[in-house]
Amino acid sequence: MINDRTKVKDILESDKTGYSVTVKGWVRTFRSNRFIALNDGSSQYNLQAVVDFEKYDPALLRRITTGAAISIHGEIVASRGAGQRVELQVQSLEVLGDCDPEKYPLQPKKHSLEFLREIAHLRFRTNTFGAVFRIRHALAFAIHQFFNKRGFVYLHSPVITASDAEGAGEMFRVTTLDLNDVPKTTDGQIDYKLDFFGRPTNLTVSGQLEAELGALALGDVYTFGPTFRAENSNTPRHLAEFWMIEPEMAFYDLEDNMNLAEQMLKYLITYLLKHNADDLDFLEKRLLDEEKQKPQQERSDMSLMEKLTFCCEQPFERITYTEAIDILLQSSALKKKKFQYPVAWGVDLQSEHERYLVEKHFKKPVIITGYPKEIKAFYMRQNTDDKTVAAMDILFPGIGEIIGGSQREERYEKLVQRMEEMHIPAKEMFWYLDTRRFGSCPHAGYGLGFERMMMFVTGMSNIRDVIPFPRTPKNAEF
RNA sequence: UCCUCCUUAGCUCAGUUGGUUAGAGCAUCUGACUGUUAAUCAGAGGGUCGUUGGUUCAAGUCCAACAGGGGGAGCCA
16 A cells, blocks of 8 residues: 555645655755655645755755655644745655656746647646646536536437437548448448448537437436537637537526526636635736736736636626627727628627627627527527527637527427428438427527636636647647 | 748747857756755756758748648637
8 A cells, every 4th residue: 555645735725733744746846955846736836845955865866856756754844934834844755756857848947838738748747737637627526516416417428429410510430441441332332331330420529419318308417528520620719529518408498598507607617716716826827927928908907816706796698699780780890890700680790799799898798699590500499580599609708609509499390390491311310309209398408618618717728728638630649 | 721920959039131160048967055935156068940942152041832830710619
């Protein structure tokens, strides 16, 4: 048994002194041949271990280098220095894993996020990514806690699907066929009968349709799993593999749906403010440093904590698509020809329009409802005006659309009609349509991009820095 | 995929109108010092200037293509 260590976080959070501990972790810096800054991942902060170097073999001390894994036994005492309340007086020290300083790429200094992305296997060892991934864990946990408290059932939707009719984006093909010798039918087509599933299959682009099946029996369900889009998107907001939360609720209309989504976002932010204050504090300081490099005009007027607190305190602004278009048409930005894309009823809102509404006009999260049916998916419930659907998008400052959802079309005839109009093969979707044939009921749901939420709460500006191993076009190294 | 910018030491960057042996800070190594907080001081090592081709007496510097990365856009979460 070697799991006898005390975690740094527990030591630092207590004022207690005069007791013996064993700590294990990685050296961040070794100053003056006397002070080891030790980090074990449990906290943003390091434990300062004090070595009386006169009593130790210089050969051993030389092995205490940045990045080395060490185990220390000693006594927790009040610190004589100013930077910390308590410190560890070393009584015995063992190097568990050496770290050659000539070759180790991490130094006790600031590294660019781009450089750290190239060494994604080591970036966990930095302050920034330590904070990011502790927050990622906490956010995932809070999501489960939120739904569990409300009696939701966590439903595992399949990662491999045969459905290619959802129209949610380009898909990754899943096959065991020999790509160097693909079997063909007599008319020259790929013979999928010989493939593993006997038919074409893909990685899922959404668990929503499966979640609906669950909701119409279990009541309230949610999915939380990886999602795959094979789109050639090269932006700081897109990944080929990302995580999505998709709640689906029976007997909910659009307003119930919005209420739940707003409550959830506020719950998650409040949870992090309470449980990850140290990590958020670090990220806030990091952002402030970064802002200092920018010209005055581009600096944001709120700090990270202020922004998060602000979002929890304000009710989100709720407007219809039609109202949004009117605001844009009357905006000074339009009159000054600041928009690159035209504004008119019927067009989809562009990033620049969304950003204007959220960041300039309302200056808080905005929920937009009632989009034209032409620009939304087939499963959204048609409104009585015959022009719009019961859709809702929640827009956040800085990242745009964080949640997209709708009340679903529960009326069989209306749904089939819409599928025909949009060339969705109803025959292959018999399992989905069956829910509308047998005991259909009003229901609603939404999708939350987990990494988008991570970007908002951490203030990180590139989505590749909030997931451990980002998958993007031409990049799957780690 | 489109537009735009970038690529010089391990990292972050400077490098004049093309002109001798390409520089700095940090890191690393050696030595000094030792209650430090990205410790300090002195010295040393470290570069086929992203790749390929072109212009020129001469290219880190100018031109082209390609690769990788950043920012913006589209698609979306």
